[in-house]
Amino acid sequence: MTKDISCRQAVALVSDYLEGALSWRDRRRLERHLANCDACSAYLDQMREIILLCGAVTFEDLAAPAVERLVEVFENYQRDATRDD
Amino acid sequence: MDDQALVERILAGDREAFRDIVQRHHAALERVVRYYVKSDATAQDVVQDTWIAVLRGLSKFEGRSSFKTWLLRIGANLARKTGSRERRIVPVDPIDPVSSARFNEGGMWTQPPAHFTDLLEEKLANAKALEACRAALADLAEPQRTVVTLRDVEGLSTREVSRLLDLSDANTRVLLHRGRAKIRETVESHLKGGTPW
Numbered sequence: 001m002t003k004d005i006s007c008r009q010a011v012a013l014v015s016d017y018l019e020g021a022l023s024w025r026d027r028r029r030l031e032r033h034l035a036n037c038d039a040c041s042a043y044l045d046q047m048r049e050i051i052l053l054c055g056a057v058t059f060e061d062l063a064a065p066a067v068e069r070l071v072e073v074f075e076n077y078q079r080d081a082t083r084d085d
Numbered sequence: 086m087d088d089q090a091l092v093e094r095i096l097a098g099d100r101e102a103f104r105d106i107v108q109r110h111h112a113a114l115e116r117v118v119r120y121y122v123k124s125d126a127t128a129q130d131v132v133q134d135t136w137i138a139v140l141r142g143l144s145k146f147e148g149r150s151s152f153k154t155w156l157l158r159i160g161a162n163l164a165r166k167t168g169s170r171e172r173r174i175v176p177v178d179p180i181d182p183v184s185s186a187r188f189n190e191g192g193m194w195t196q197p198p199a200h201f202t203d204l205l206e207e208k209l210a211n212a213k214a215l216e217a218c219r220a221a222l223a224d225l226a227e228p229q230r231t232v233v234t235l236r237d238v239e240g241l242s243t244r245e246v247s248r249l250l251d252l253s254d255a256n257t258r259v260l261l262h263r264g265r266a267k268i269r270e271t272v273e274s275h276l277k278g279g280t281p282w
Contacts (some may be wrong), residue, residue, distance in 0.1 A: 006191060006193060007193045008193075009192060015266075016258055039197030039198060040194075042198050046198060046272075046273070047266075050268050050269045051217065054238050055237060057215065057218060061111075062111040063240045066111075067107060069133070070103075071100060071107075072099060072108050073133055073137060073140075075100065075142075
């Protein structure tokens with residue numbers, strides 16, 4: 001089977017492909033490669049899955065003392081703003 | 086409640102709305118600040134100064150960009166001034182995200198990626214994959230961690246990420262690719278029962 005680009009090159013192009021940042025020519029070369037290569041197609045699918053997974057990641061809430069410090073900032077700001085009025 | 090509604094409440098003096106918006110965006114703001122500032126104490130000061138600047142500017146915030154984008158730009162500007170003044174030069178990580186041993190000399194796969202898309206459809210595997218993803222993300226070296234967090238977790242555009250971090254778009258995409266590839270490897274090895282390729 002003749003391929004214009006190797007699997008290794010295809011893998012390197014995957015993120016730019018998903019970001020829509022490939023030139024028309026590279027995009028066509030990659031798509032032609034993917035059409036004939038199950039392993040690279042699987043790799044592309046997995047990168048899509050990773051993006052979905054990352055989108056589902058949530059971070060811990062900010063710890064209460066840190067929030068309270070900021071709320072204090074807010075209250076001071078409110079007080080100063082009211083005084084200025 | 087969306088950010089715009091919270092902004093209006095904050096302008097009306099609602100403390101709980103302020104608490105909510107701080108909680109909603111603290112992780113993204115901290116990532117951006119930490120990208121420029123090393124010490125905990127300084128980072129905490131920059132975060133605080135950012136919220137003060139936000140409160141001062143809030144009545145003039147016109148919603149042309151999202152609140153999150155606006156907040157992060159303020160944070161990045163303050164952190165840039167406080168942190169190293171040198172423009173960050175990101176070394177392009179020479180390590181191939183997919184180990185070279187997985188390709189033959191002609192660049193074809195010798196060990197193709199294991200399928201995990203089917204596995205992800207099962208809820209249990211999904212929770213396991215999500216946990217692996219979270220752990221892999223936390224293990225990424227900087228600046229990959231910040232780039233992937235802002236782009237894929239926080240959903241900012243690549244251009245916005247580049248702008249916040251003083252990177253070229255091409256550089257951001259390289260870091261994104263390397264970061265995602267590393268996360269993919271970790272998730273794959275977890276789903277296969279802990280055996281890395």
